[in-house]
Amino acid sequence: MPDLQIEDLHVRFSGVVALNGVSMEIREGEIFSLVGPNGSGKTTLFNCVSGFVKPHHGTICYGGLDLLSQPPHRIIDAGISRTFQNLQNVPYMTILDNVLLGNHSRIDNWETVRRWLSRDQRESEEQAVLKVLDFLGLANYEQKYLSGQPYGIQKLVEVARSLVSRPKLVLIDEPAAGMNDQETMEIAKIITEIRDDLGITVLVVEHDMSLVMSISDRVCVLDSGNIVTVGNPDEVKEHPDVISAFLGEGAVA
Ligand SMILES: Nc1ncnc2c1ncn2[C@@H]1O[C@H](COP(=O)(O)OP(=O)(O)OP(=O)(O)O)[C@@H](O)[C@H]1O
Ligand SMILES: [Mg+2]
Known part of the structure; x- marks a missing residue:
């Protein structure tokens, strides 16, 4: 490294x-x-x-x-990944989808189509998110909407997004x-x-x-x-x- x-x-x-x-x-x-x-x-x-x-x-x-x-x-x-001082979460998406965004450093047309076509790709990305959530003590939070979660959880989601790109x-x-x-x-x-x-x-x-x-x-x-x-x-x-x-x-x- x-x-x-x-x-x-x-x-x-x-x-x-x-x-x-x-x-x-x-x-x-x-x-x-x-x-x-x-x-x-x-x-x-x-x-x-x-x-x-x-x-x-x-x-x-x-x-x-x-x-x-x-x-x-x-x-x-x-x-190299980062978190933001002012959280960059999307309140009306699930925690899973919020963290998945960390994998999408570049969304272009081809990438979008490939992900849409490939269920395997989506599944492996979701598994990676679940591992990160588990690591951060947020197991079973993936289907919860971010909106309404305590601030401490929202900050951890920001950290999770920065970790999912490995x-x-x-x-x-x-x-x-x-x-x-x-x-x-x-x-x-x-x-x-x-x-x-x-x-x-x-x-x-x-x-x-x-x-x-x-x-x-x-x-x-x-x-x-x-x-x-x-x-x-x-x-x-x-x-x-x-x-x-x-x-x-x-x-x-
Ligand atoms: N995009 C910007 N446009 C104009 N001024 C900026 C911009 N970003 C930072 N500054 C100014 O640059 C200086 C340094 O800001 P910076 O955000 O790096 O400080 P910081 O050490 O992170 O402060 P804090 O502890 O409050 O987060 C400040 O005077 C700030 O107002
Ligand atoms: Mg600052």
């Missing part, structure tokens, strides 16, 4: 500098967290890696593949946002299992510092599009700029 190399990324939106020369390497097999205040550029970095935003300058390589020259569906084909690297944007304590502990366990049991490298954006510090191999702190520091949780916790700007003394156990 390849590493993800990000070099000197610059992104501007009109007058706003979202990323100001950001470089980092996400190593195969690690849980790497991106933290920082609102508007510091975390989601923009996800959008660059997944092909939704083209930076003005910089490079992103994954196992020798130049991601910036690829459209989003090719990036998924290369083994990625090698998954980008998870704020998995614990809006979750209660119990759900946050559950999501911490799930992220660890995604890496340990499925062998998927995880890049996660999250504001819950206790969660970040408990699951991450390395943490990168962003502020106004600049990297403040990168290191293991203990190094980051003790970094003076991080303590003064983000944590406050004794904020993280």
Whole structure:
């Protein structure tokens, strides 16, 4: 499995500098967290890696593949998937169909006809979805409509969609946002299992510092599009700029 190399990324939106020369390497097999205040550029970095935003300058390589020259569906084909901070679920579809969407990185006419003709294909895709739902503790949810499900379940469906394409690297944007304590502990366990049991490298954006510090191999702190520091949780916790700007003394156990 390849590493993800990000070099000197610059992104501007009109007058706003979202990323100001950001470089980092996400190593195969690690849980790497991106933290920082609102508007510091975390989601923009996800959008660059997944092909939704083209930076003005910089490079992103994954196992020798130049991601910036690829459209989003090719990036998924290369083994990188993502969740969205604002859930991209379809409320009036079943959970099964919502997760199946993660397999359809590219729907063109031929692909649509092939899937329609091939019951085997549909069955094997459904089996893959059931496995992912089972892994996430959502066995027997497949025929339920998403509409009306608790927010915690909807967030897990978003994660399920990102896993069903069998990625090698998954980008998870704020998995614990809006979750209660119990759900946050559950999501911490799930992220660890995604890496340990499925062998998927995880890049996660999250504001819950206790969660970040408990699951991450390395943490990168962003502020106004600049990297403040990168290191293991203990190094980051003790970094003076991080303590003064983000944590406050004794904020993280
Ligand atoms: N599509 C866009 N058009 C204009 N400005 C944008 C766009 N996307 C992001 N920005 C701006 O770029 C900056 C970085 O935004 P980004 O969404 O990357 O922050 P973030 O770190 O993910 O914040 P949060 O923690 O609130 O999700 C912000 O000032 C934001 O308003
Ligand atoms: Mg964001």
